[in-house]
Amino acid sequence: MKFIFDIITRLSLRFRYLTIAMVVLLMVLGVISWTRLNQELLPPIELPQTIILAQTSGLSSDQVLNIVTSRLEDEIIQIDEIINLESQTTGTFGALITAYNDFGLDQQALQADIQAAVDRVWLPLRRIETDTPSALLADLTPDVIVYLASQDSNFLFQLSPDVWASLNDETVEQALAFLANQTDAQSTTTNALQRLVEKEVVPQLDTIPEVARIEVSGGETLPDQEDDERTEAPRVTSTDSLLLRLSPDVWSVVAPRINGLSELNQEAVDQLAAIRVDVPTVPPTLPESWVQDADGNMTHFNTADDLLEIQTLTTSAGGVLNEFYETGRIIGALGQTDDLTVETVQRMLEIDPTMAQYFEAEQLTAMASDVLEVVLNAEISIDPFTRDALAARQLAESITGEDSIRVPVDLPNEWRIQPPELITFSFSDIPLATFFVSSTGDVEAALQETIETESAVTEATGAEETETITSSDETGEDGPALPDAIAQIGSMLGTELDTADDLLNAIVIPAPVNALLGVDELTAAALLNLVVEPPEQLAAMGNAMGDPADLIAQISPDVIIYLAENDETFLPSLLPGVFELFNEDVQALDVVIAARENAVVDTSPTLPEAWNLLASQPQFQNMPLETAQDLLAFGNAAEVLNSINDNVGDFAGYEVRLFSSLTPEILRYFVEQEPDFYEALDRDVLTKFAPEVLEELQEDDAFIAVYDADAIQDLIAEAEAVVAANAIPSNGNNNNGIPEGPALNPEWLQIAGFYNMELDTADDLIMGEDSVYPDAGALINSLYQNPQGANFAPQLLGNLPEDAVAFILENEPTAFNSLTARALQDVPDNIMALLPEALQQRKEEGSDIFVPTAQLTRTNGNDSLFVTVYKTAEANTVTTFSAVEELMEKLDEADENIEIGIVFEQSSFVEQSVEGVAREGSLGAVFAVIIILIFLSGGTWNLRGRRLTGAIMGALFLGLLLLLVASNLDAAGNDWGEAFAQSDTVLRVLFIVGFIASIIILAYPGNLPDPAWRATVVIAVSIPLSIMIALTGMYWISPAMHDLISPLAENNAFFEFVLRLFPEQLTLNIMTLSGLTVAVGRVVDDSIVVLENIFRQLQSTENTREAKLEAIRQGTRDVSAAIFTATLIAVVVFLPLGLTGGLIGAFFLPFGLAVTYALIGSFIVAVTVVPVLAFMFLSIEDMPEEGDIWVADYYLPVLRWALSSKISKAIVLGLAVLSFFFAMYLFSQRPFAFLPNFGEPQIQVNVTMPPGTSIITTD
Known part of the structure; x- marks a missing residue:
């Protein structure tokens, strides 16, 4: 081991300038790492669990368990890493499954396994999956994106720059033009403060890339509370174009793709606003690549509405496309x-x-x-009614x-079972910050001013758009003008019908009208036929638009000639009733006369009401089924009736109601047209005629020619039984016993089909317990949720009969209390006089009804809302909060009617922690250097040098003390005494002690040890260098090693363990900062040992260069194994704190790694940098004599006494044992907590009210 370390030392000394260069490089890398490491409050620890949420609605708990929970559990439990599986199943939200695993596993890899297991479970879902999501995004047409933006005001702002970059140029241009033409049109369904936060604050926060999500919480002022000091927030709305809110990142992507765009300013807005954008009124069809995958399978994503339908509680429409770009998958519940x-x-x-x-x-x-x-x-x-509807559909197909x-x-x-979502939790999910937004201004004045401003802007914009459209139309070939009534029909249908050329193209019928008509398009002839003879579901439309006769009579000859010349099917397709209503000029046209002569006037009996359901089927739109003659158009009467009887199939009973409704006049008409009608008619059909009809047919020669008297009696008997058996019980209204009320105005019949309700009399607006709408007001409010309903509403409310309203209020006094301000504006004065006074007052004020909330929040006595901001996992806490705070300050300054403040934020604590570790680490380094200086000093300090040093130290510390106190003068009111008391205690004491030390150095009469300045510098370098090495390891080395080892750790326990030592990401948090702080006092140990041994070798060697080099190498070599062992022991002490497993292990791993990296760095510095600096800075002639260290004069006598006798030895050992047990006692008395008290500067008071206390009473 020493041999290896000796080689490292020799190389360092040989290439010492390269070593110095490496030192500089490591210092630079350390500084870069310090600035780039994310700053967090806590380590980014992912809890060892994954939550699988599958949302359902309406199912019973047993059904959710059977369909979702148990099937997911069976797949997930097969994953080896899952150690426990818990689930909750309810009919309210669906299935919530929690999968637990051990700490230290690769959570991303495990989540991929769980996702794969979830994907193996079949659920009724629709999906798009592709390897080239960018290509599919490029296929999206402008109308799709514009439609989505019109349905969700935040959609375009939520799209990521990558998604914008994937869209084709035309789509980007149209999307930007749409934004350029939009201002913030606020809803009236929420209070002003809520609208402000949702429309102004949240969208702008969304533009910050590091912000993951935003939550708005809090409530409003309760009604009937008079408090002059508390004000409601005004409605604050910017009339600037929404384009100006686009984020800089998005603008940098889209601007180069549009000619002439550079800066995001008003000039760009004007340029884009000049581009005409047609906002679709019906959902546009998605491109073929979205409707059908590469293998030809249908995706069941057909229109833009399908993308809106798969939004969930956690995913917006913009989020759907963002996720699609990243994963190539869109998975959602079935829609229709x-x-x-x-x-x-x-x-x-x-x-x-x-x-x-x-x-x-x-x-x-x-x-x-x-x-x-x-x-x-x-x-x-x-139920019988559904069976009849299915039978009618089946028979319409068989007949036509x-x-x-x-x-x-x-x-x-x-x-509509939602796809299971994987949810994980980590300490990164702690909110970045919470702000309060409170009102401080005059709500009425601000609201009125904003409304007037918006109205002016809207009118101006409308005028500009009208001018643009007009100028555009002037360049085309418009047909003659259509009557205003037809233009009104176009407005209701969401299309333009002002000139005859608009009728040449098929008229698209929007939902829900298309469901009533059974068609998606109308021709010009079909539209006029519809006006004259509307289906029963839309029978009131003619009255709503005026007299059909007047409407047809207003059509000019020029229109008829234009349509006849450009559409050869127009005149032949018109019903006779339309010709009769034309004005004299039109009827005198040759083309009309010829067409009318060719038109066949049907004088046959009308089919009974029972046939209306069959006649309303789409197949009969162009071939009506209203009279007996219409029935003959599909074959002879007997064959048609026999076909109905044979093809009713599983829906038997409906044909009985059809046949039993036929009157003798209709049957006689059939005989006139077909003399052998009864001979061709199956006997089974006759048994389903009404008995009274069969009795009357006994007088018809054609009937008795086929059936004698006995046969007829048998038919009548059978018919009585068959008809009675297939009768449907009455479906009259039963509004909890309320009698039938006065008639409603006929416009209500127009929407009856939309709501699947009978709306002809006042009692129909008194809702039963099983109704979707709690009262009439809720039903009326629902009309305003779509443009078509909003168009119908003024006629519905404007023509309400007074007796009908009085009847409703008599039976349900609160029926209209929930009406919104917008609905009240459409209620006429005579009806308002009947409504409660509170409603009349609300109409005058233009205010909405108060909807109680679960919580109320106020700040400094004013209404407020809380805005909680969450950052992305990889975002830097400090920089992200800085961006968020800057934005919130701008919003606060921009409007005097609101106040925005901070309730909670992590950043300051993180910054304080970073500043604290830098401060404490620096102080620790200073004290360590001082101690080193003191204990390495020896010999005698010459008087001249001592006095010069004392003078410099005195001036320096006195100046620093004065600067420290002066920095607090403003806060102390220029009181020097108070400023001194408020100054930092540690720095104040340090400067005072330093000044006192300078006085001692100057005035001490005896000898003082000569300071070892050079040796101290050599050792002091190891402190910052070791910390920089640790930071470099945390930022550069750990992620690189993680990527290198990760593939090896998949099925290898050893590499899996090693992988834990190299996390993918380390951050500056309280644990890593604490580790670095602890390391500050330890990193000098190795250097001190090496330098001390170098001292000893230099003190006994010759004063030559070769001897000096050898002494330094020998001094380092002698202790290298020892300091390596000491370092390794320290690592073994600290690192296992993070390897113990569980939450504590994961929490302390960053601490242990920070200490470990610093200690490893200190050892490398000790065997490389310290020898080089010792060679460069130390000289043999300046070495003190061996043993000539003042500390030895005090230490050696104590050591001799401790070793002198058994008694002294026992005393020393006894004190050691006593100290150990006393420390254990103190440890046991300390309180236990997962995290320390952070000293948050707030006091929270909780008051619990008795159960059942209303929110108004509590407030």
Whole structure:
């Protein structure tokens, strides 16, 4: 061992200038490491557990256990590293599984194994998986991104720079133009302070890359509390373009891709705002690469809404794309019925057959036929109305030979099982900081000013957009102008219908209207036909828009000629009723006369109401099924009725209701058209006619020619039994026994189908216990959640009959109390007079109803919210908080109506710890150097040198003391005495002691030892150099070794142990800083031993260069093995603290590693740097005589006494044993805690109220 160390020393001395260069390099690397190491409060320890969360809704606990929990457990438990598995299963949130493992394992590798196990468990999910996510992101069209941005105001701000870089240039340009044209349009559904935080503070914090997430907590002032000193926050909204909030990192990526862009300023906003952006009103279709994977499998991601549907409580739409870029995976719950496949349903029902019971009529009728067949095979119970809807769909297909156009509907929540998420916890999850945001201004004045400003900006923007659109239209070929009523229809449908050319393209029907019509598009003729003869579900639309006759009469001849010339199917497709409503000028047109002559006027009997469900199927949109003549369009009547009877299949009973509704007039019409009608009609069909109809047919010659009297009586008897057996009980409203009320205005019928409710009389707005909406106000508020509903709402509320409202209030006085401010603005004055006074006052004030919160928060007496910021795991605590604090200070300064302050933050403690270790380490180094200087000194100090040194020391320490006191004068009010008392105690004592020492050096009459200045410098270098080596090891060496050893540790216990000694990341935290502080006093030991032995060798050698080199080599060689052993013992003492396992082991490992790296560094310095510096700085002639050390004069007599007799030896050993046990006693008396008290400057008072106390009383 000595031989190896001797070679190292010899090389160091031989290449001493290279050694000095290495010293400088290590010092530089150490400083770099100090500045780059993340500064944290605690070590970044990941707890040895992984939580698997699978969210469900509506399922029972047993179902979640059967479908999710047990199947996940079976896979995860097979992972060798998992030592324990715990789970919680409830119907409220789903499955929560906690997988435990030992400390020290590679958590990332283990999580990959757990994710693989989770992926092996089949669940009803949809997914996109690719190795080239950037390519798929590049395929996204502008309308998809713009639509997502219109649905989620934070979407574009949440996209990472990498995602922005992956989007194609056109998409980037349109997205930026969308932002440029947007300002912060605030919602009225939350209070002003909440809106401020959510729309102003949170988005800007999101732009800081190191911020992982933000949580907003706290509540509002309760109603009916009058406190002049407490103010509600104003509505503060910037009217600047949202583009200006884009983060610099994103802008640096996108700006070079748009010609003419450089700085993010108003000029850039103006340039991008000039680009026209069409915001889709319906979800755009995703690119083919997203709809179908490379193998041709459908992903079930069809429209942009599918990307919104897979958002979870922890993932936003922007986060979905960010994660897709990083992982190449998008996995989410099924969304709508078109996501169901035969395989999906079969596998789900194999796991739990009861899942079929959750499908309701709207889902069953929207399913594909093969999927529906699988569901029906599960023998679920279907109510008669659903059976009829399914029967109508099936019969429409058999009659027309066309498949149904199935508009997808949302799946039941029970089938929307979210993909399991892996959640881990570490000390990095401690919040970075918590801020309070409180109101200090006049809410009414600020709110009104903002509203007026926004209105002006909106009007100006609207005018600019109108001008742009107008100028754009002028360059195109517009058709003649359409009536205003048709333009209004276009507004309701979210499309432009102001000129005839707008009718040449198919009119896209948005949800939920398309679900009622059964079509996604309308032609010009179909639109006019719809106005004249609307389906029952939209029967009120004509009244809502005015008289259909007036609307058709307003169409000019130019429009008709334009449409006829450009669409040859237009006139032939019009219903006769449309021709009759044209004005005289239109009817005089030759093309109209010719088309009208060719139109066949249907005078046949109308089919009964029972046929309406069948007639409403999409197949009959262009071939109506409203009269007996319409039925003949699909074949002769007998064949059609026989086909219905034969093809009703599993839904028998519906055909009975169809046949039994046929009147004698309809049957006689069939006979007129088909004399052999009864001969061709199956007898089984006749048994399903109404008995009274059969009795009346006994007088018809055509009927009795086929059936005699006895046969007819048999038919009547059978019909009575069949019709009675298949009758459906009444489905009248039963609002807890409330009688039928006055009629509602007909506009309510228009939305009845949307809500699957009967909305024709006032009692229908009195909600039962099983209703989705608690009261009428909640239903009305829901209208404003989408543009189409918001368009209908003014007509619904504006025409409400007074007697209907009075009836509702009489039976449910609080029915309208939940109306929002926006809804109240649409309620007419005559209705407002009937509503409670509180509602009238709220309408005047424009305020919303107070929604109680679970907690209320105030700061300094004002309403406030708490904003808690979390950083990413790899972010630096100090620098991240500095960026967050700077942003919050800017927001605070920008608005005088709010105050932002700090509640809690880690940064100051980390900074204090860093400053503390630097300060304490420096002081420790100073004291160590002083002690070394004292104990290495020997001989006699000459008087001249002593006085000069004393004078310099006195001036220096006195000056430092004066500067220290002067730095506190401002805080002490220029009182020198108070400033002296407030100054740092340790530094104050150090400077005073130094000054006193200088006086002693100057005035002491006797001899003083000659200070060993050079030897002290040699040893003092080892302190900072060892610390720099330790920092270099922490920042550079440990991660590099981790990457090197990690592949070897997968199946090797030895390398797995070694890997723990080289963590992937070490940070500056209380443990590593404590380790470095402890090491400061230890790193000089090796150097002192080496230097002392070099002293001894130099004292007995010749004064030649060769002899000096040999003495230094010999002095180092003699003690190298000893100091190596001492260093190794110290390492063995400290390092096992982090290898004990468990949380304590993981917590103390950074401490042990910091000490170990410093001690290893001190040994390297002792056998390399110290010999080189000794050779360069020490001279033999200056060496004191051996034994001529003043310490020996005091130490040797004590040592002689301790060894002089058995009694003295016993005394020394007794004192040692007594000291040991006394130390153990003191140790046992100390309190135990995982972490020490950090001395947080706050006092918390908790008051517990009796159970059941209301929040208002508590406040």
